[in-house]
Every structure is written in C-alpha cells, then in structure tokens.
Amino acid sequence: MMSVEGNEAPGARPDDAGNQQKSATSRLPRVNGMGPSMARAALAIVSPVLFSPLLLAPSYAQTADNEAVADLRRMVRQLQAQNRELSRRLGALEGAPAVQRSRPAAAQERSSRAQAAPGPSPAGAPPRALPEPRDTTGMSIEQRVKELETAWVVQEDATRQILRDTLQKTGPNINSFIALSGVIEVVTSRSRDFGQPVKDNLTLGTAELDFDIKLTDWLAGSMVLAFDRGAIPAFPTTNPPAPPVDRFTLDRTNIRIGDLTQFPVAARFGYEVLHFGTSTGVARLDTLSINTPLTTAVFENRQIAGGIEFAFPTPPLQPPGPLADIPPVRPLVVAPLVSNLMRAMGYTPLPQRAIRPVRVRPAVVPAPVYGSFVVYNGSDKITPHRARIQEFNASLGYRASGHCGVPYEELKNSLVCPWTFDFHVDYNTSVFESKFLHATYLPFLDQIGRIPGAAASVKTSFGPFLLVGEINSATKRASFLDGLGSPRNMKPLAWQVSLGYQFDWNPWVVEIGAQGNFVSVAYSGTKDMAGAIALINGELPRVGFVPEKQLLITAGEWPMEGLKLAVEYSAAWDYPVASGGTGQTAHGVFGLVQLNF
8 A cells, every 4th residue: 555645745735736637637547458567557656646635734734624624634644545445445456366367458359350250150140349438537546446347257157158158068078979877876775585694785886887878869779888797697507606897888778769759669679678557667767766676577578679659649840949947956964964064064165156057948848648669689598599580579658748737936835846747568479588487487488488468567656656567467477387396386476566756856856866855755565576496506586576565764965966876775575484485584774875867
C-alpha cells in the first residue's frame, strides 16, 4: 500500500492536481490489454494525484476549524482503505496463471485471423469473430479492476466447460463404434452349508469387460469377457482332479441386425442366455440381492443360438421429447458417515462448484408387444447322433408404463406413479440344457432325454417399489435310474417373489436400486430338486440338489457414482430327509464391494 505522506507535493494547487489526474487517467492503456502489473503502475501514478489535495491539510489546519480537519482525516482513511482493497484485488489477478491474461495485440491478431480466414463452426453455425477490446479510457481505476475480474471469471468458467464437455463426449467410448464398460466385484462371507461347519470366505465374485459395438442404427453387437476361476468340474475325469486354471473366457456375445424402434422385425445371432423367466445371465441387473435366486440358479440356459426378435406396433417417428432436469438420488448412510468422519479428523475438502441437475432427453417408448424365436443345437448327451437342429426357445411379452396423467414434478411424494409393467411367457424344448441341470445330472442325461419347460414372470414398479414374480417348470416328468439303481422321477420347478424399495426416490428414477440406497427382500423355492445319488469314481455323492426354500434380505448403497456396497443375510432350508435331503438350515452373512465402469 502506498503512503499518503510519502507522496506530498509542496506548492501544488488544486487545479494543477486536477489536471495531473486527468492527464494520468488518459495515459492508462485499454483494460483488455492491461495486465495486473500495468494496472498497479497506473494506480501508483494516479494515487498521489488523488491524495495531493489532502496533503495540504496541515497548511490549512491552522485556519480551519476542528470539524473540517476531522472530515479530511476521515476521507484519508477511506481512501487508504480503498487503496488497500484495490491492491489486494490486483494482487489476486497478478497471481492468476499467465495464460488467462490477454494482450490487446494478441486479441487483435486473433480477430484479424478470424476475419481473414472464416470457416464453419463444428455445429455448422457461421463463424464468430473475436470481440474488439473495449475502450476503457474514461473508466476509473476501480471500474477497470472490476473489468479485469469479470474477464478472469469468464475465462475460468469457459475453461471448465470445455474440459467437462470433452470428458462427457469421450466417456466410455474407445472409438466412434465401440464403447467399453464392465464390473469388478469382491464378495466376503461368513456362512455354513448343510451339514458343514461355519466358514469365512473372500472371493472374486465377478470381473468382466463389456464391449458394446454399434456400427449403425441397424447393425450392432456386443462381446463380454469374464474372469473364470476354473472351478473343479462337478464330475472330474481324473483322479485326483486336475487343479483349476485361472483364465478369461468368452461369457456372451451377439450380432444384432435391425432396429425395433423403426421396423418390427430384427435378427439376432450369438452365444447368449435364452429368455426363460427373469434369467438374462447378468444377475446384478435382474435382482437386487448378492446371491442368485433359485430360479436363475436352476434354469439359466446359455447356448449358441440364432433367430428373430420382434416388437410391434413400431413407435411413430417424432421429434425427441423435451429435456428434463433429473435430480440425483443422494446416498444416505455410508457416504455422509465417511464425510463427517474425515472432517472430524481435520480434512477440509476443496470447494466444489454447484452442479446443475443433469438434463436428459426422455427415451423413445418401446413397442408394447415383443418376443423372440431362436434355434440352437443342444447337447449330444441328451440327443446323441442327431443330424438336424431340433431345439428352440420362444418368448412373448407385453409391457406398459404410465404416470397417471400427472407431470413428474407433481409426483415426488407419490407411492404409485409413475408405474411400469412387464409380463412375458417363455417356452424351451429342453430344460436340462441349462447350465446347472446339464452339469449336475450329466450321468443320467441319456436316460432323461428332452424335457420341455415353460416359464412366466412379471416385473413391475410403483413409485419407489419394485416387485418381481416368477415361476419356471418342466412340463413333463423326467425318469431315470440313479447311481444305486433306484428309479427316480422328477419334474424340476422353481419360483421366486422379491420386493425392493428405493430411498430418496424421485419420479425420474428409471431403475430401482441403481443409485442411492435400497433394500430388498427375496423369497424363492423349488420342487423335486432334492437331488440324486450318482456313482462317480467308486463314490456315491449327492448331486443336483438346491435348497427347498431360500430367503435373502439385502441392503445396499451407491456412496459414489460407479461404486456399490451391499450387505445381505441369507437363510436356506434343505429338503427333509424323507425326500432325500438333510433337513437342515444354512445361514450366512455376505458383503459386496462392486465397481461399475
């Protein structure tokens, strides 16, 4: 800060001081070209001129009254405070990165280049020349400092917006055709199986890479690579069994030809999970529980298949709906707890800019009636020496949604709307092609043969609630002789009912449990799934069994985008001894850490 006494000019007259101030002001450069150091120099020139009348106060104090002297001193203090404030603001500007300080020559050069070589903007709009530097000759020092501060803030916001837009455009895209996503999850547990002691475990639940390929709207595909621990097979061919080998395997892949939003029929080929109940092969997207429901565990069927998909009526062509400000769902437990604990330990987070709610354009409403028909080879163990493709899988469904005719802004406290409904039935010519039934009943498949099956499922949501119901069953009984030579007769069946609830829900939430906090209760059961005795390497183990009943209670949170934490209590009841089970109950507690990207 400059001292007033140090700038005293004896013999100066008020008129001379005014002329000096006007001359000094006219010599200041334009604000667009004035850096903080030049502004400081201008302030050093003008301040003595502004303060020179006050320096005469001692000579006039002998004839002026005490009130005039007090007024002059008060004015000196005010000017000194203003000088300090301007110095502080200039210092802040001077400490900013040099790239944010503009020079008039550089600005004029860029403007002349834009005018000399015009070209279309990326959006096709006409080119805009850079604005000419403003003429600030008549502005005061304080106005010029404000002008610099405003330009600095604008440049900061523009830089942040460019970076944000660049990252959003990049996202998960590898190139213009391929997008990469995936999941890594680790599961810890303390549980007890039927007739076994309590055991602690830490396992890698899932590790997969998903490649989404889209060449055009009419040609797309996907490929999923998953990490496989190489578990020992259910029926080893060597004694002792060969050790497992860790590897990445092809989990699912497909080719899709067609666009059901523009045409009612499309083709689909690949290695996928056939539509049967709620099974899709991606359990984390179908249920909110950590453990797999019994319906999926028994009947999930992966095959190399090809066929058609259909959906009608085709949605009419129309412009996309208006943009909507969708508020995020807030985590309520883990994230606030960790934040408060870190602050209590002395951590002070950097200030964050307020982020507006994400603006999302509503998706096109899909056709209400949909389905598929695919064919696949099937296992030679079930139908040996076959020469033609005999197996097929068919599905038919109906879906609908609505918001009760009320705008979403008025549904924030609704427990019913918006609502969704999805019901479908499925048919498969051989349910023993499923991953579980094929592996565990392998010694008896030549006796069992082709056993068809049917499934019916419904998935619906009402406000913050999600309800799933499903029943899958073989349509005829399977007969065979077990390892002891005893006749067995079974008709596999599995069912489930689950209820989920989303905390901090808002009407724009598309999928319950995909953000914020949620809870879920799932109850499932089976029939004729007590298993059988098999003769393997001279031993008689019990194979092909699952619990008769299973209860899963799950609570989870997404403390940050892409990270999911969950805990679950599991209880399972085995079949009674008279039906071939142990009659025991198994309990377990599970924890999940899941990274989605």
